[in-house]
Amino acid sequence: MRPLLAAATAVLLGAQPVHAHDVRLDLDAATIPQLVRRLDAGTLTSVQLTLAYLRRIHTVDRKVRSVVAVDPTALRQAAESDRRRRDGRARGPMDGIPVLLKDNIDTRGLATTAGSRALRVPPRDDAELVTRLRDAGAVVLGKTNLSEWANFRSTNSTSGWSAVGGQTNSPYVLDRNPCGSSSGSGAAVAASLAQVAVGTETDGSIVCPAGANGIVGLKPSLGVVSADGIVPISSHQDTAGPMARHVVDAAILMSVLDRREVSYELRPGALSGARVGVWRQAGKSAEADRVVASAVEVLRRAGAVVVEVELPYQEEIGAAEFPALLSEFRHELEGYLATRVGAPRTLGELIAFNERDPVELSRFGQELFLMARDAPPVTDPGYVEQRRTATALAKRSIDEVMAEHGLDVIVSPTNSPAWETDYAEGDAFVLGSSSPAAVSGYPNVTVPAGFAGALPVGLSFMAGHGADARVLSFAAAFESASASRRPPSYLPGASLS
Template sequence: MLLGCALLGACERQPSPTSASSAEAPGAERGPAGTAPFAFAELEVAELQARMARGELDSRTLTRAYLDRIAAIDHAGPTLRAVIELNPDALDEADVRDAERAAGRPRGPLHGIPVLLKDNIDATPMANSAGSLALAGHRPARDAFLVRRLRDAGAVLLGKTNLSEWANFRSSRSTSGWSARGGQTRNPYVLDRSPCGSSSGSAVAVAASLAAVAIGTETDGSILCPAAVNGLVGIKPTVGLVSRDGIIPIAASQDTAGPMARSVADAAVLLAAMAGPDPADPATGGTGRPPPVDYVVHLRADGLHGARIGILREHGVDAQPDVDAAFERAIGTLQAAGATVVEARIATAGEWSDDEFTVLLHEFRDGLERYLDSRQAPVRDLPAIVAFNHDHAAQELPWFGQELLERAAATPGLDDPAYRRARDRARRLAREQGLEAALRDGRLDALVAPTVGPAWPIDPVNGDNFTGAGYGVAAVAGTPSITVPMGDSHGLPLGIVFLGPAWSEGRLIELAYAFERLSAARAAPRFLATVSIPAPE
């Protein structure tokens, strides 16, 4: 399960598109056929900051350029449908950041950088809907804690991104990247292929240079899978590193927000801004939580030298020649960088699956209803959402049902002994007896596996043709994981995932950064219509 109609969600103050900032500039890259070159395609946060520091660029110009890019290829052109709503105050926010810079008060490496947020995160003045029409008019009165941190760091909120509706916790045969509010998000590498989910829009937007960076959320794969199939770096932090306050939840045991970026460096900058203790989320103040870290200091080119890496060949991804070949090349890169690689395995792999599902069903209803009530949402409980979908079936249920919502609505609550047993058993099997045992027994810095197979064709009738993944153990264990591009299959990106113990984000960033620099596997999307089969000679 991937946890983790074209209604734009615009309002009368939404910035209108212009073409001025799309003019060709030195180094500009071509966009999709029929569109103008884009001056800021593929540029990292550090380069954008350097240009602003030299006075060659300001935040308003950059923000305007991304708005034009969204108009040109997201709402028109190939019609990616990655952005579900624009922030009507984006240009005003950029002006404030430019004034602060002019006064000598830049706030840090994110100052003036436009950021997109998944549409399950509270951010004024925009709606927060989880892609559902039931919450299309829900405009929270205050920002999520992580959004306040981003504003404090100087980021400009560009808008909200589409997602798999209810973070893909609605049906067992859903289509990743589809929501009733936002329509179907499309993969910019091959447009008829899945963007995966549930952070589909965040991944597609960054891959297509609709923003510098974006925020996703994950319960089990919702950052890592879309990051991998869209050629990105995605970080799923330790549960408790980033506050969940103001995020529409699935399960408190596993939920977290995390950065999605085109490079490890950009992801590290974004994670440093997001992370921090929050009294409203007790998990962020738990025992063992490290003090605040500037993850940029972990961007070490020699990060793999002397590391011990466990190779998970029983990784959960179905056999696929291109994936296997890319993984073997990645192992060679690890060794060439000075890492020792050893065979490893998760002894309890898959044994937690039934318990995880029980936990998600119970915690979803409890967490969602707490959120809806605390934010004074237009609907206040899960049965009301189920009823809304029945009443608006033509818009909400045209392709697949809502059996997961219905099952969650029937759960007895968090005092249920069966839930408590499942919660404790799932965490023990995935963490103490699973991931941590493998790391300890092999004296390993991290485990690696293919993140997921290549993106499959979008199929609203049959749903996702998911081919397995290598990240599930970290999701259930509540421990960190990072995916980095490692190659491609006929133009479809492939990722490698690094898995570590709780609070090891810094060490994983070192490993991932060194691998990224040596492998140089990321390629920009080409917006192909489909994967072409060569004609016979």
């Protein structure tokens, strides 16, 4: 464990109240509703639960390297939750539940770095979503590592690496990559270092690390979660979302993150009679093909009508999305940097900082920064057409297929098995299904679907804008029917050879 993180965690563990004692907890299996029942019955306290997670951070995260900071007030937050509950003032199901936050989400009193040494001065205020979590009584446990600048710095980057946090590892096989950019959030939840975490996504950054780490991750509909106080890439695609070991926990966390008054009550048996389109993407990964074939049988046993589909326009979406993101990144990042005291003010200043810093360019370069610096402004007609094309075609790719086949939801493999972390070659993506929902702004939830040897593969459920609760219900029904998830084993890479 990194020395500062180890010292901070040790201080918190040493500060435990004298009345706190060990309780029997299967953290991997426990859901928020189960924990709330124990909290209400007095057989568990938030302080005990928080201590259990702090102990795992202190021990397990030496291997995984997913947490970059613990909040020094975590036990005080937990004690306050316990007092509220004793006084009959509990604020709901998230009260007293420990949550980790991706380190690109502004958190008062904790550095919010996006993985960069240029942003080490803490922000002045909480992001709006953090305020919502605090108001709900959640215990902010700390911050998680990420792919630096949310994987938008280099064309040859390595997911899960940042100059601030180093390399996050897959808890399933330690030399395998956790995907990104919400690498630390995905790996930490898989390793039971918090009950839930918050990640962010522009295109794949929640669902890929969730799939690769064998957990649930929801990329919500664009705009339902506030983007205030989050280091941006593009307001046309960026969103924060929940990451959890169980769909019910993701739904409970989402009910707090969502700015609307929306019910996230899951519907038992949601798949019975549902028409499900399967976008197999066959032939890209033999391991993913096998998991999808098994998942289709689970869907049918759960009562779903399965229809084979292909999503059109994927090459055209990608061709328009990338240049649009370059223009948006510079414009939106510089707007965010203006809120951060002591940070570089422009993308050019960040580029110069990286060139001077002894760590920043030690693993890969900053080609995307240079391309974004020279990209057309967001007032340029060429950019405007690129964004219009990307968003319109992404929406059509889902809407037209759902309408043609009368579908309730589309499923597709989330990821192929995790690749070996390799700084020379960079990331080795083989398969993903995030772009249609990411570029359209539609919801996409991944749920564990199976394994390729020791490595998890997820199944994604996507539908139209605002269908967040519906796709979560489908995912919960699949989770119940398949029971595919298993805890990580922290295997060395040699075990696969």
